[in-house]
Amino acid sequence: MYTIKNELTAALAEIENAGLTKRERLLTTPQGSHVTTTTGEALNFCANNYLGLADHPAVVAAAKDALDELGFGMASVRFICGTQEQHTLLERELSEFLGTEDTILYSSCFDANGGVFEVLCGEGDAIVSDELNHASIIDGVRLSRATRYRYRNADMDDLRAQLERMRGDGANRVLIATDGVFSMDGSIAPLREICDLAEEFGALVLVDDSHATGFVGPTGRGTPEACGVQDRVDIVTGTLGKALGGASGGFVSGHREIVALLRQRSRPYLFSNAVAPSVVAGSRAALRIARVSDDARATLRRNTELFRRLMTEAGFDLLPGQHPITPVMFPGDEGARQAGTIAEAMLRRGVYVVAFSFPVVPHARARIRVQLSAAHSEEDVRACVASFVASRDEVA
Missing domain, CATH: 3.90.1150.10 (Aspartate Aminotransferase, domain 1)
Structure with a gap:
């Protein structure tokens, strides 16, 4: 049978x-x-x-201290009883590092990308995504009710053509999504040209900087810094699981109003446990090291x-x-x-x-x-x- x-x-x-x-x-x-x-x-x-921070003594020590002082897990989502002071401090410190207005933590960057698009883009809106974007962006875009478009990797002529098509189709809000660094190629997205097109067509720009935060750019602030567009990128998503200690956790960082709306409507944030105390403490230590590395x-x-x-x-x-x-x-x-x-x-x-x-x-x-x-x-x-x-x- x-x-x-x-x-x-x-x-x-x-x-x-x-x-x-x-x-x-x-x-x-x-x-x-x-x-x-x-x-x-x-x-x-x-x-x-x-x-090299995954086993750095200062990062390990901070995580150990947090286990003793703040416990193993939060056993709650953030808005019920899952927020310790250090969660808000890490969010503030990430904002200061990245030069953004506010930041919201997630259990992973996969969840961050899974939770941002459906909040910002719905029916009548449009999202255009680089063909080599990470699976989390692809899945996150699919969760939204927006019309989806795709452009050839780092091809600005094709991006322009897709944006013209979107406007011709009558899209309301338009969002361009790209990896900052494409993980299988090691290439950096042409963010200056992307931002130029975004301004021309009235689009938002989202950059997943997971393979850049902490070490790309003159002071490690990622591909927006490396490309000279820190003040032109609307949304940065990233991870604590790579250069910043290598444990787990992700974030969305950007305009204050975007982050505030995510706290109210982003499903992976609202329905997932808060990042564990030891991970938050270790990530804060890793970020302090990265700032002066x-x-x-x-x-x-x-x-x-x-x-x-x-x-x-x-x-x-x-x-x-x-x-x-x-x-x-x-x-x-x-x-x-x-x-x-x-x-x-x-x-x-x-x-x-x-x-x-x-x-x-x-x-x-x-x-x-x-x-x-x-x-x-x-x-x-x-x-x-x-x-x-x-x-x-x-x-x-």
């Missing part, structure tokens, strides 16, 4: 046969530039730990430049850019197999990287996404490159 078990088993077998099964490697140590898995010690080049940001830039130079000299195909996300490309029909085989060979040599292939990235555009950290030494970077070379030679 047919059952859902048979259907799900078939779906899992299809994923396995396509070589797309995602397997979780177990770490037996804290997150860091050097980790230990159940298969041994490894240099870690696949974490979002850009400033010019040396760490400089180290991160040097590590990125060194890795890119050495890999190029070794004959690898890299996507251009300056971001610590550095995709090493393996194009063509055999690219996915080659990337996966090289990643496995590198782990045997003590370097932890992960291969990505379709449908996570476009067909025939497989890659190993390397992520540099300020916690990596020059020796670590050189060891990673040496492992790439040896593993390539092994599987050739």
Whole structure:
């Protein structure tokens, strides 16, 4: 007799046969530039730990103190009895750092993106989204009742065409949504040109800056700072789960009225537990460190430049850019197999990287996404490159 078990088993077998099964490697140590898995010690080049704060003593100490003083969890949403003073302090400190009027915390940036669009855009409105935006933006846009449009990645001519189409279709409120940094490519959105078009067409601009907050830009305030448009972006969404300590939690930051309305109507905010006390305290400590981490940001830039130079000299195909996300490309029909085989060979040599292939990235555009950290030494970077070379030679 047919059952859902048979259907799900078939779906899992299809994923396995396509070589797309995602397997979780177990770490037996804290997150860091050097980790230990159940298969041994490894240099870690696949974490979002850009400033090396995930195991920073001051961040860990702040989280421990909060456990003793403020408990393990809030057991409530914010508007009932889930708000401690430190929640509001973190929101204020994020606003001060980002140069915005107000900020609202969420349990994750996925929830932040899932909760912002349906509040701001409804029937008769329109949202235009970059084709390479994060899944959370895609899902968040789908939850709204607005008409949805899409433009080719960072293509300003196509964005203009979509905006003209939206206005021609009679859209009321118009919102442009883009990642600040596209996570699979490491490229930065052309925010100055996006803001120019937004002003021309009377649109709001939302930037998900998850892969930028804390380390991109002269003082780490993200892609709006790097592009010189801090005062022109209406909404910034971001995470506490990458450069700012790497735990969990997300936020929406922007105009005071937008944040106030989200507190009243945003479903992921209204119906999710408040961020845990230890996470709030650790994130506040991480933000304080990030504000004065010019040396760490400089180290991160040097590590990125060194890795890119050495890999190029070794004959690898890299996507251009300056971001610590550095995709090493393996194009063509055999690219996915080659990337996966090289990643496995590198782990045997003590370097932890992960291969990505379709449908996570476009067909025939497989890659190993390397992520540099300020916690990596020059020796670590050189060891990673040496492992790439040896593993390539092994599987050739």
